[in-house]
Each structure stands twice: as C-alpha cells, then as structure tokens.
Amino acid sequence: MRDTQPELSVVVPMYDEEEVLPIFFERMHPLLDGLGSTYELLVVDDGSRDRTAALLLDAAKDWPQLRVVRLLRNSGHQAAQSAGFRRARGRYVVTIDADLQDPPEVIAEFLATVREQDVDVVYGVRSDRSSDSWPKRTTARLYYRLMCRLVGKQIPFDAADFRLVTRRVVDAVNALPDDGRVFRLVIPWLGFPSTEVRYVRAERAAGTTKYNLSKMVRLAFDSVTAFSAAPLRLATWLGLLGGAMSGLFVVGALVIKLTGRSIPGWTSTVLAVSVIGAIQLFCLGLLGEYVARLFQSSQRRPQFLVGYDSLEDHGHQDPVTNR
Template sequence: MGSEAPRLSVVVPVFNEEEVLPLFAERVRPVLDGLLVPYEVVAVDDGSRDSTPIVLDWLRRRWPELRVVRLRRNSGHQNALTAGLRRARGAYVVSIDVDLQDPPEAIGDMLRLAQDANLDVVHGVRADRSTDSPFKRWTAGLYYRLMRRVAGTAVPHNAGDFRLLSRTAVDALTELPEQLPVYRLLVPWLGLPSGEVTYTREERAAGRSKYPLAKMIRLALDSVVGFSAAPLRVATWLGVLGIALCGVLALAGGAAYLSGNVVPGWTSLLVAVLFLGALQLLCLGLLGEYVARIFTTLQGRPAYVVAFDSVSENESIEDVLCQL
C-alpha cells in the first residue's frame, strides 16, 4: 500500500457478499485511481459465513490499496461501520455499501464539494427511489418523516449511509459513547458544515439485500429509542387516555344501572380488559427498550471485536480459513 498516508479512506461494511465483491472492485478501483489522491479502501468483513473472506484476500493481493478488517462475529451494519471509521486513516472518509446501489462515481463529486466549500459532511441524497418496491418507498418515506420529527429538520430526506466525513467529523463521531449508533441521525446532530450530492439509486449488482423488513424495523426502533425520550411520553399519554376511557365506561355503566337497563353480558367487559392489558404491555415494552439500553451500557462490552487488520497483520489465506 505504500508508506504515504491516504488522503481518502473508503469504508465498506461487508456481510456475505461473495457474489458482488468482484463487481465492486472492478467498478470502484478505476474511480478511485482516477481521483489522483492517495487512498485506501477499508473493507470491514462483518463475520461473513460464506466465501467473502477468501474473495477479500484474493482481491487484496491484487489491489494494494484494499485493506481488510475482519470482525470475529456478525455485529451489525452500524457497528461494522463504526469499526471502519475508527480504523480509517484518511483526511476524508467515505462510507458506502458494497451492493453498488450507491454509485461510487459520486465519491469524486463529494470530495470536490467538501474541499471547495470547506465542508465537514457531504450527504449522498437519492434523487428518487424508483428501484425500490412501493412498500419500501412508503416505509422509507414514513421513516424519514418520523426521524425529522424526532431529531429535527437537519436530517436530510432520503439520505442513507452513503456520505463523506472530514477527519474532524470522524473524530467527533468516534468519541461519542454510543452503544447502538445510528449514523444517519448522529451525523446531522453534530451540526457541522454540510452539503449534499444527489444521485440516482441503482439496482443491486448481485446477491440479496441484507436489510429485510425485520432489520428495517429494528433500525427504526433504534433510531427513535436511541435519539429521543418521546416514546416514554407516548406511554404516559396512552395511560392518560386509558384512564379517560375507563372513566367514560364507568359513567356509562353507572347510568345504565340507575336506569335499570343493565343487560347481563361479557362483551363490554372483555373489550375493556383486553384494551387495558394491551395498553399496559405496550407501555412496559417501551420502558423495556430503554432499560435494555441502560443494561447494555452498564455491561461495557465492546460492540464488535476485531479479528485482524491487514495493515497490521500479514495473514495468509490459510489463517483466514481457520477462522471461518
């Protein structure tokens, strides 16, 4: 890789992406070589269970600027991104997914904008989501509207984890004591000078999406719980609403008793019990999310464990195979 410190680092979280990795390298390397600046590509293998480590080792031997960081177990996309940010050495750091839905050709535009306008953050903003399904477009729109209500209008609409950060921004992010970071909210929260580069989102180059509905829901929950106490207040207001409804039912029952129109039955009672039970469970669940975060923080366990870094360790392909 040479002794010259990289000007640009490109962080790429990778999990079970054996099919798309050669396509990623084939498309990204000419783009980065054409920028004419020293660079490194930090591929963070998030505990892949397929042939991803072998493909990464094969690519590293042919691409000197490729750096491989392997985590011992699957720690999640945001934690893999954290590992890459902490180990990136460039004055500017770009994060991008390996699936090529975010065009690497936009990296040059991001870098030029950051240098010309002296910006610390450049968000990649999707011009449209035509490649997504109608359901995903609807849920994504709902997510960003909710996040702007929770975290403020500084959150760019349709901006994911494709962004450029200055060294100042990276250092500020890695100093935060976040156990479950959501960078699409944390980065705007820093309040650093920022800009945007728009692009058209493409189809996945190969393989399957690693963000199914369950993970999307988990991300939304982490975003809300990790950035706002609003759900606790919602639980309080739901309790007030439940008390009010019970009061109305009590008054209605008293009026029926006084008028002599009491009809034996269990439907109304069953509905009231089920409603109050569901309300209590919802409030307990919301409270449990916050208690779980406190518990995780007090445990003090690292969010990820690095098995090796190709910059500091000269591992052979046999060593990689032994860790699978």
C-alpha cells in the same frame, strides 16, 4: 501507502458479498486510482460465511490500497461502520455499501464539493428510488418522516449511509459510545456544516440484499430509542387516555344503574379490560425497550471485535481464513 496517511478512506461494510465482489473491484479500482488523491479502500468484512474474505485477501495482494479488516463475528451493518470509522486514517472518509446501488462515481463529486465549500459532511441523497420495490420505498418514506419528527428537521430525507465526512466528524463520532449508534442519525445530530449531492439509486449489481425486514425493523427501533424519549411520553399519554376511558366507563355504568336500565352481561366489562390491558402491555413494551438498552449499556460489551487487519498484520495469516 501503508506507511503514509492517505487523504481519502473509503469504508465498505460487507457481509456475504462474494457474488458482487468482481463487479465491485472492476468499478472501484480504476475509479479510486483516477481520483488523483492518495487513498485506502477499507473493507470491513462483518463475519461473512461465504468466500468474501478469501476474495478480498486475494485482491489485496495486487492492490496495496485495499485494506481488509475482519470482525470475529457478524455484528451488524452499523457496527461494521463503527469499526471502519475507528480504523480509517484518511483526511476524508466516505462510507458506501458493496451492492453498488449507490454509484461509487459520485465519490469524485463528494471530494469536489467538500473542497469547494466550507462543510464537514456531504450527504448522498437519493433523487430517484424507482429501482427499489414499492414496499422498500414506502417503509423508507415512513422511516424518514418519523425520524424527522422525533430527531429533528436536520435529518436529510432519503440520505442513508452514502456520505463523505471530514476528520473532524470522524473524531467526534469516535468519541461517542459505540452501542446503539445509528450513523444516519448520529452525524446530522452532531450539527457540523453540511451539504447534499443528489444521485439516482441503481439496482443491486449482484447477489441479494442482506437488509431484510427484521433488520429494518430493528434499525427503526434503535433509531427511535437511541435518539428520542418520545415513546416514553407516548406511553404516558396512552396511560392518561386509558384512565380517561376508564372514567367514562364508570360514569356510563353509574348512569345505566341509576336509570334502572342495567342489563346483565359481560360485553362492557370485556371491552374495558381489553382496552386498558392493551394500553398497559403496549406501554410495558416501550419501557422494556429502554430497559433493555440500559441493560446492554451496563454490560459494557464491545459492539464488535476485530480479528484481523491487513494493515497491522501484514505478512501474517488471517486466523479465520488462514490466508
């Protein structure tokens, strides 16, 4: 396996997943062996702090198709996927999370679909999300509706990071800059022929989610600022609205003054200042998001750094785990 290019690469970003790993291995190993295709299971350990890396390296001793890539630090889910795309060698590349909410058995259907149809992308679309909490389902719906409005109708609704892409798509994605990359938007934006496979989303097999509210908010901000200038246009419209409201306040003040009904007080002044100030601060915040993105891009810092790859460093110790 190490000397030949596999037909299939399965990329799995992981961060602190020691609890789910035994179940993950139990389902993935016989499944991939039974596909009838050469494969590599490329696990990208995103700087885990628990025993995830040690368990992966131990499993790789008896599973030659298991390839372990360790990032030097925790860089985030999208960065870990980028590292997997950079290093995947397969003709087809599948991305899937380790929590088993997206059933790995669907990979066989992905392969059958891409071989039968002339497409480059097969999206896994969640037909039933009842296993998710109500807040998660609600925020997900809001996210996808917002992305469809800002990016375009080509964004598959309820399709996250469980998909199959061909080598053409992998090469196109790798040609793009790493910073600010959101795969669930980048891949549809490229416009390659695609289709969907629907499945029922399951509950997390073990452990706890690593995608908390702050990370979901950050993903939403990255999605919007990386793919649309609409917030800047929104700031412009809010500025115009603030100007119009200021004009109305001036006209109202003049009318009250001329009719002699002027009442000493500060309510109208406070109201006007509050409205205009809020709009200005909101617009400055939007501009700040874009300026921050330009600043980060100008630094040209790598989004991730690979510390160990079991394919390239076979026979050598992982400098982090000393295994």
